[in-house]
Amino acid sequence: MSDARHEGGDGRVGIDELLERVRAGYERIGPQEAQAAADEGALLVDIRYAELRARDGLIPGALVVERNELEWRLDPQGSHRASEAVSHGLRVVVICNEGYASSLAAESLHRLGLHRATDLIGGFQAWRAAGLPVVE
Numbered sequence: 001m002s003d004a005r006h007e008g009g010d011g012r013v014g015i016d017e018l019l020e021r022v023r024a025g026y027e028r029i030g031p032q033e034a035q036a037a038a039d040e041g042a043l044l045v046d047i048r049y050a051e052l053r054a055r056d057g058l059i060p061g062a063l064v065v066e067r068n069e070l071e072w073r074l075d076p077q078g079s080h081r082a083s084e085a086v087s088h089g090l091r092v093v094v095i096c097n098e099g100y101a102s103s104l105a106a107e108s109l110h111r112l113g114l115h116r117a118t119d120l121i122g123g124f125q126a127w128r129a130a131g132l133p134v135v136e
Contacts, residue, residue, distance in 0.1 A: 018104075019100065019103055019104075022103050022104060022106075022107040023103055025107065025110065026106060026107075026110065026117070026118055027118060028099075028103070028118055028119055028120070028121045029093065029118055029119075029120060029121065030120070030121050030122070030126070030130075031120065031121075031122070031126050031127045031129075031130035031132055032130065032132075034093045034095070034120050034127065035132055037091055037093055038061065038093070040091075041091065042090075042091035042092065042093055043063060043084050043090055043091065043092050043093070044059055044061065044062040044063065044093050044095060045062065045063050045064075045065055045070070045074070045092055045093065045094050045095065046058065046059060046062040046063070046064045046065070046095050046124070047065060047066065047067040047070055047094060047095065047096050047101065047102060047105055048095070048096055048097050048123075048124060049066070049067075050066075052097050052124070056124060056125075056128065056134070057128075057134040057135055057136045058134065058135045059095065059124070059127060059132070059133065059134060059135075060133050060134075060135050062095065063082060063084055065082065067096075067101060067105060070094075070105055070108070070109070071108055071109070071112060073085065074090075074092065074109060074112070074114060075112050076088055076090070076113075076114075088112075088113040088114055088115070089116060090114060090116065091116045091117075091118075092106075092109060092114055092116065092117040092118070093117075093118055093119065093120055094106045094109070094117065094118070094119040094120070095119070095120045095123055095124055095127065096119070096123045096124070097123045097124050097125060098122060098123040098124075098125050098126075099119060099120060099121050099122045099123040099126065100123075102119035102120060102123060103119050105119065106118055106119040
């Protein structure tokens with residue numbers, strides 16, 4: 001069995017190392033900061049899969065985009081973009097269930113030129129634990 005943090009001369013890294021590197025490239029935010037960002041016009045993007053949304057509810061006003069469609073829907077130059085994807089300067093807060101997949105998603109958005117993209121530390125679960133609004 002190989003070490004999850006293996007990094008050899010071939011450049012391979014484990015997921016924990018990858019997350020550290022990705023997260024070092026931008027500032028992540030907490031639930032209260034995410035709410036404040038939304039109040040100031042940021043786009044909250046919920047990438048949780050349907051079962052989790054049905055089980056736990058939704059953040060009011062968040063755009064729901066399945067993770068496998070995220071780049072297609074948020075690229076301001078893309079042919080399949082969401083109407084909310086108005087510019088590369090858009091502030092985007094990506095939200096997954098616990099704040100792991102959202103980090104990788106935010107990094108992917110950075111590669112598309114959405115340099116103000118970030119993610120929610122602790123994901124939807126942190127949002128709900130902070131007592132912020134949730135619609136069943």
